[in-house]
Amino acid sequence: MPFPSPFPTLDIPKCNLLDYLFPQGAVPSDTPIWIDSKDTDQHLTPRSLLQWSKRLALGLDRIGSKPGEVVMIFTPNHIFVPVAYLGIVGSKRIFSGANPAYTVSEMIHQVANTEAKFILAHPTLIKAAVAAAKGAGLPEGRVYLFSDEPCAPVEGCKDWRDMLPSPAESKTYRFPTLSAHEATTTTATVNYSSGTTGLPKGVEVSHYNLIANLEQTIFMRYLNKPWNAETRPRETWIGFLPLYHAYGQLYTIAMAQKLQIPCFIMKKFEYEEFLRVIQTHKVTHLQVAPPIMVMLSKRPETSKYDLSSVTDILCGAAPLSKELQNEISKKLQCEIVQGWGMTEVTCGAIHVPGGTVDE
Structure with a gap:
């Protein structure tokens, strides 16, 4: 049986992704x-x-x-x-x-x-x-x-x-x-999913799929916060997630533009360089997978850097234990929420609302 969402229905535009990210008549910013x-x-x-x-x-x-x-x-x-x-x-x-x-x-x-x-x-x-x-x-x-x-x-x-x-x-x-019909039927990306067995499988995603997932994710990010996407404090991100993957594409490319959030892109993930970028550029939000949380817990380099700018961590891509989540939350004095998704659903499907005390 279908289960309705407890959240309000969103008005999701049906258009070209570029028209959504760069609305006609709006002057693009010169901010890096x-x-x-x-x-x-x-x-x-x-x-x-x-x-x-x-x-x-x-x-x-x-x-x-x-x-x-x-x-x-x-x-x-x-x-x-x-x-x-x-x-x-x-x-x-x-x-x-x-x-x-x-x-x-x-x-x-x-x-x-x-x-x-x-x-x-x-x-x-x-x-x-x-x-x-x-x-x-x-x-x-x-x-x-x-x-x-x-x-x-x-x-x-x-x-x-x-x-x-x-x-x-x-x-x-x-x-x-793109007409409303074309937005829902025009393939935008074919990302590859490891699936379960055999070779990776291509997942066709439409312009409308991408826009819908962006709108849904932005809504959930700020749901229980004392602000919304328009009134939020300054955010700075670090872009180390691979950009051939849906997780990196959603945040580092599309959402960074939609919300106008500076993102420091790492060509290659190196843990100490990751810490340096956070310290130097006062990164506020991290989008990670559990192996990064393990590094933050176990690696001795962590204590060498000032990570006090970090206020929020979203962890997805694999299960995260409550013990590790609570440890890092206390260690960095930040909010941690989890998300669940897969390439087959564009990117994210379940997202603990931002502002939730999730111990």
């Missing part, structure tokens, strides 16, 4: 939102990210990529991954992220399974990307180098910037408008 955690001079603002995303959309048009086709990324985290995500999705193409740890055979499976037409691959992964493209039957010239810095050609692959029009040419570009 996606910031390289090691080199803070390297950053993107909503205005610059939108321009790069439009240039990518036009660039994909130029090289023959069509709406409805999959464009895959194969890269560690960096500040231009949000550009790829939003440029691909906003132009009615389909974003699919591949785990940078994949072997060539695992990459071939995802390329073939999604029928990806183009791959944006980090220079450190280019050999595997080229081999996978060949193994999946892609024609030559379908793999582009994708980094936060311009790259000289490698393995016969050009830099992704080579396909882009000038910033001036992108000024008049508008992402396609």
Whole structure:
């Protein structure tokens, strides 16, 4: 039997994700939102990210990529991954992220399974990307180098910037408008789930799915707090969750833009660097999985850093024991809530309301 939610029905827009995140008529901010955690001079603002995303959309048009086709990324985290995500999705193409740890055979499976037409691959992964493209039957010239810095050609692959029009040419570009029906039926992402047995499985998610999950999650984050999303105190995040995964995409890319929260993106997770970024940039909110909680409990490096800026931790992706939750809550004097989700439900499905005393 169906169980109704105890919470009010939300008014969820049915539109292109880009129109939801960058409403028509609103002027994008020049505040840095996606910031390289090691080199803070390297950053993107909503205005610059939108321009790069439009240039990518036009660039994909130029090289023959069509709406409805999959464009895959194969890269560690960096500040231009949000550009790829939003440029691909906003132009009615389909974003699919591949785990940078994949072997060539695992990459071939995802390329073939999604029928990806183009791959944006980090220079450190280019050999595997080229081999996978060949193994999946892609024609030559379908793999582009994708980094936060311009790259000289490698393995016969050009830099992704080579396909882009000038910033001036992108000024008049508008992402396609989606009707309510199109928003619910147009695939935005195909993320891969480990599932239970066999090879990873692709999960198709629509623009409406993404917007709905954002609205639901934002509502739950502040439900029992003495403020809401508009009146909340300053927040600063750290983006170490992998951006090929739904958890990282929801928070570091989409929600960071929707709520205008600066996010310091780590290219690679290293525990002491993670602590340094929190201390240096006064990070307030963490989105983590239980292994990070274990590190905060057990690793001696934890005591070397001032983590007093942290007010809230959301832990998901696996069960967290009440003993560990209570220990870290007391240790950092912060609120900890848990969430449950899976790739098959876009990202989050159950979220302990923010502001809940959950001991």
